[in-house]
Amino acid sequence: xxxxxxxxxxxxxxxxxxxxxxxxxxxxxxxxxxxxxxxxxxxxxxxxxxxxxxxxxxxxxxxxxxxxxxxxxxxxxxxxxxxxxxxxxxxxxxxxxxxxxxxxxxxxxxxxxxxxxxxxxxxxxxxxxxxxxxxxxxxxxxxxxxxxxxxxxxxxxxxxxxxxxxxxxxxxxxxxxxxxxxxxxxxxxxxxxxxxxxxxxxxxxxxxxxxxxxxxxxxxxxxxxxxxxxxxxxxxxxxxxxxxxxxxxxxxxxxxxxxxxxxxxxxxxxxxxxxxxxxxxxxxxxxxxxxxxxxxxxxxxxxxxxxxxxxxxxxxxxxxxxxxxxxxxxxxxxxxxxxxxxxxxxxxxxxxxxxxxxxxxxxxxxxxxxxxxxxxxxxxxxxxxxxxxxxxxxxxxxxxxxxxxxxxxxxxx
Amino acid sequence: xxxxxxxxxxxxxxxxxxxxxxxxxxxxxxxxxxxxxxxxxxxxxxxxxxxxxxxxxxxxxxxxxxxxxxxxxxxxxxxxxxxxxxxxxxxxxxxxxxxxxxxxxxxxxxxxxxxxxxxxxxxxxxxxxxxxxxxxxxxxxxxxxxxxxxxxxxxxxxxxxxxxxxxxxxxxxxxxxxxxxxxxxxxxxxxxxxxxxxxxxxxxxxxxxxxxxxxxxxxxxxxxxxxxxxxxxxxxxxxxxxxxxxxxxxxxxxxxxxxxxxxxxxxxxxxxxxxxxxxxxxxxxxxxxxxxxxxxxxxxxx
Numbered sequence: 001x002x003x004x005x006x007x008x009x010x011x012x013x014x015x016x017x018x019x020x021x022x023x024x025x026x027x028x029x030x031x032x033x034x035x036x037x038x039x040x041x042x043x044x045x046x047x048x049x050x051x052x053x054x055x056x057x058x059x060x061x062x063x064x065x066x067x068x069x070x071x072x073x074x075x076x077x078x079x080x081x082x083x084x085x086x087x088x089x090x091x092x093x094x095x096x097x098x099x100x101x102x103x104x105x106x107x108x109x110x111x112x113x114x115x116x117x118x119x120x121x122x123x124x125x126x127x128x129x130x131x132x133x134x135x136x137x138x139x140x141x142x143x144x145x146x147x148x149x150x151x152x153x154x155x156x157x158x159x160x161x162x163x164x165x166x167x168x169x170x171x172x173x174x175x176x177x178x179x180x181x182x183x184x185x186x187x188x189x190x191x192x193x194x195x196x197x198x199x200x201x202x203x204x205x206x207x208x209x210x211x212x213x214x215x216x217x218x219x220x221x222x223x224x225x226x227x228x229x230x231x232x233x234x235x236x237x238x239x240x241x242x243x244x245x246x247x248x249x250x251x252x253x254x255x256x257x258x259x260x261x262x263x264x265x266x267x268x269x270x271x272x273x274x275x276x277x278x279x280x281x282x283x284x285x286x287x288x289x290x291x292x293x294x295x296x297x298x299x300x301x302x303x304x305x306x307x308x309x310x311x312x313x314x315x316x317x318x319x320x321x322x323x324x325x326x327x328x329x330x331x332x333x334x335x336x337x338x339x340x341x342x343x344x345x346x347x348x349x350x351x352x353x354x355x356x357x358x359x360x361x362x363x364x365x366x367x368x369x370x371x372x373x374x375x376x377x378x379x380x381x382x383x384x385x386x387x388x389x390x391x392x393x394x395x396x397x398x399x400x401x402x403x404x405x406x407x408x409x410x411x412x413x
Numbered sequence: 414x415x416x417x418x419x420x421x422x423x424x425x426x427x428x429x430x431x432x433x434x435x436x437x438x439x440x441x442x443x444x445x446x447x448x449x450x451x452x453x454x455x456x457x458x459x460x461x462x463x464x465x466x467x468x469x470x471x472x473x474x475x476x477x478x479x480x481x482x483x484x485x486x487x488x489x490x491x492x493x494x495x496x497x498x499x500x501x502x503x504x505x506x507x508x509x510x511x512x513x514x515x516x517x518x519x520x521x522x523x524x525x526x527x528x529x530x531x532x533x534x535x536x537x538x539x540x541x542x543x544x545x546x547x548x549x550x551x552x553x554x555x556x557x558x559x560x561x562x563x564x565x566x567x568x569x570x571x572x573x574x575x576x577x578x579x580x581x582x583x584x585x586x587x588x589x590x591x592x593x594x595x596x597x598x599x600x601x602x603x604x605x606x607x608x609x610x611x612x613x614x615x616x617x618x619x620x621x622x623x624x625x626x627x628x629x630x631x632x633x634x635x636x637x638x639x640x641x642x643x644x645x646x647x648x649x650x651x652x653x654x655x656x657x658x659x660x661x662x663x664x665x666x667x668x669x670x671x672x673x674x675x676x677x678x679x680x681x682x683x684x685x686x687x688x689x690x691x692x693x694x695x696x697x698x699x700x701x702x703x704x705x706x707x708x709x710x711x712x713x714x715x
Contacts, residue, residue, distance in 0.1 A: 006512050014501060211496030215557070218463040218490045219513040396465065398494075409427060 004224045004231075011203070011232025016239060025240050029247050051093035053111075053121065058099050065132040066096075072124055085112070093117075096125065103133055178361035179334045181277075185284050185357040186330040188241075193291050193323065193353070196237045197299040201312065203229050204303030204395070213395045222392035226300055230384075234292050238285065245281065280360050283369070290376040291353025295323070297380070297387040304387075304394030311401050326351035330358045337362040347372050349379035386411060415477070416441035416596045417462070417565060422471035424457050431457040433620040434471065439598060439613070444591055446611035446628070447600040448703075450711055453617045455600050456493065459567055462598070463490050475565075486515040491558040493569040493600070495551065497542050504529075504538035507557050514561040521560065528556040532582075548579050555583065559590065566590060567598045572606060584610060604704040608632075616707065618714045628703070635701045635709070638674040642687065643667050643695040650690035655683070667694060 015021055050070060056077040057063040066074040077095075094117055100108035111117055111125065138146055204226075207213040216225055302315045329351055333342035337359045345355040346364075352372045356364070393410040394402070402410075417439040424432040431454045439445040449455050460466045462473055464485055473480040475487075498506050504525065511521035529535040532552045537545055545553070551574055559566065568587070572580050588610060591597060599611060607614060608628065615625035624631065639659065642649065649658060649670050655678070659671040674683050684696055701709075 003513060006509070010509050014498075206498070207496075210499060211492065211494035212498060213496070214465070214492040214494065215490065215496065215510060215554075216513060217465050218488070218492075219485055219510075219515075396460070406427065 003220045004228050007220065007225055007228025008232040008235070011229050012235050015199070015233065015236045021236070021240075025243050026247075029244055051121070052091055053125075054092050054095045056095060056097045058097075059101060062098050062102070062129065062132070066125065066128055069124060072121060094121065102129065103137060179358075181280065182334060182337075182358040182361045183331070185280060185360070186327070186354055189284065189288055189291060189357050190323065190327050190330075190354050192237050192241070192288055193295050196233055196292055197295045199233050199236075200229060200296040201299035201303040203233065204300050204391070205306065205309070205312075208304065208395050209307065217395070222395065223388050226388060226391050227384075230293060230296050230300065233296070234289065237288065237292060241285070241288070249277075280357075283360055284357065286373060287353040287356055287376070290349075290373065290380055293380045294349065294353075294376070294383050295319070297383045301387040301390040301394070304391040305402055305407065307398060307401065322350050323354075326354040330355045333358045343368075347375060349376045352376055414441045415439070415474075416443075417476075417598075418474040419458065419462070420472050420474065422458065422461060422468045422473070424454075424461065424466070425469050430620050432461075432468070435617065435620070435622055436471075437615040437622060437625060439596060441596050442591065442594055443612040444587070444597045444599055444610050446607045446614035447598055447617065448602075448604075448607065448614055448707060449617035451602075454620045455617055456569065458617070459490070459569055459598070459600060462567065463488060486561065487563045487565060489514075489558040489561065489563040489566045491554060491566075491568045491571055493573070495554050495574070497550065497554060497557075499543040500541060502539055503534075503542055503545065503553055506542065507553060507560070510557045511560050514563075516561050524560050525556065528560060532556065547574060548576060551575055551579065555586070559586075563595070565596050565598070567600075569600045570602070571599070572601070572603055604702065604707055607703045614703075616710055618711050623714050624706070624710050631706065632700050632703070635706050636698065637701065639699045640672050640674065640683075641695070641697045641699060642670045642672060642691075642693060644670070645692045645694060649687075652686065655686060671699075 050068070050073040052073045052075055054075050054077050055063050055066060063074070063076050068074055072093075074096075093115075094111055094113035096109070096111050098109045102108060109129070111122065135147075138150070207216070207225075213225075220228075298319055302312055302319075305315065306312050326345065329341060329345040333339070333345065333355055336342060342355060342359055345351045346359055346368070353376065356369075356372055389411050390407060415438055419435055419437050421434045421436055422432050423430075423434055435454070435458060437445075437447075437458075447455050447458065457466070461468050462480070464480065464482065475481075475484050501509075504522075507525050507529075508518060508521045511525060512518055516524070526535065526538075529538060532555075534545075534549055534552055537549060542550060542553070555571075558568075566587075571583060571587070575583060584606070587597060587599070599607075601607060611628050613625070613627050614631065615622050617623070645667055647663065647668050649661075649668075649672070651658065651672070655674065655676040657673045657675055659673060662669045674680075676683075680698060684693075687693060687696070
């Protein structure tokens, strides 16, 4: 086996065999689902104690309109309004004062409280009153059957969104679902680039700081050592992705095979529409490889330049900013996947691997994909070449941190 | 026979000249000591021989032809700054490093097991490196250096970090390698070990070779013609034209004198002169230690 192969093998096997990798890979999908479920669950439970809102209704007309909810308990005041002003009774959340006919005088209602009132309290009260008042007003017109007429006149359009493919065939899609898929892949590629890029940097630094690099480069070319590391760790990332794909899509696939009529699967089909998950996975792999190699080579260069973890910060900062910018560009592109931000960010190589993931579920024309990939590959080749120069000098340089001027000198060697 | 030779090797770093036309000759089956103060350029020269860095000019001749990329399989290198993967299992990484030196996985494993047994660390094969003591790590590093049985071995400060027991073990290993016909380049500050095991040396100071040749020859060339003479008498009868007494130290029954020979005569003649007038118990010429020669040459140069 050639040297590159031996290096790749070590980089790959030592990481894949680690307990932490195995556990994390298996647990991650569950953790992710658990996290989302947890957030949904927490936001769905309201607090046990409904907040008490005392109502001082001078008209006597409106109190009955305010119905108790899970969050708010409306209580008729037994004392006058002035008594509540100084009263710091903890059990009273707010005091609602209605001082006149709201139809004639809509300002005659005020909510007082010691604390800033949350907006849901305001909307609960106003929407209840608005509805009551509208009906009252309608009644005051004395037109028979007016309510029915109005109800009938409320038209709601039920629009289906149907996409035409090239042959004019119709397929149904759900824009939200497409966006969700895009976001999942965007986050995935963002996390992968960060995690595995950082892993490359750690690996390079480890070899440099414990000086094993000197033993190795006496038998392997520095370029092979660097490429071995990049490829080996990249394969670890693809392995992880592959396992997740198997864990998530495996049951779905088996399901379609053995129980094609299960309701869940029937439900999934129209959502997916013509979003070709296989195609997206393919592009994910292409853009992951490109984006990973591009960023990991920058990280490798950083690892080769520094002597300790603390020194990395200075060089990491600009790269972090670019990656985070790419993520935000991706998130905003969901709103308008064909807009100028989405288009340019999915062409610019430093952001394209992340942003393109958002756009893929919304049918991107083939030349855009091709151009984006071509630009990415060109950048990868350029970056790897530049990194190789920094790397082979950097790994044997100990002592002080190199200045930017010195690094430029290394590039010219 | 000349095994390795560097010819006018020059290496310029950004701000300083690391090697200035350095030419050294290493004979086959000899232990060659590469000496010099810190920062003299020893490590740079070793890296050039290892093909880790390329010289700006000059060339390295290996077995009568220019050094080629594949020659690195024929070199074992123990760098001054030792390093192995801390989190990796000892046996696994030894096999990995041996494979990078061109051995097959199976071959590497068989040979390594033999070495591990010899150094009494076989039970640590499946342990992570960080669990080993420093001395054991050094042993692993040494094994990794020699396992592919290269013809040329380069040891950069091999004894640093070893306890006396392991130093002895390592010294014997190095001498055994020489017996087996290997050529060894040995870089060190430890002058006592140079006298003990080196056949030839080159002293590099400020990027230049300032002294080189056979160790015994160098030491006798640097002789100052000072002798230690022990007599039964308290006084030494001498001819002031050929002898100068430098110091006198009285013992219980005897007296020891340090004297300098002032005339260019052989030691035998000189002793004859002294014997005529004195009852001499012992007569010994002081041969300068490598340590003295090192300090003397370097300070003179600076």
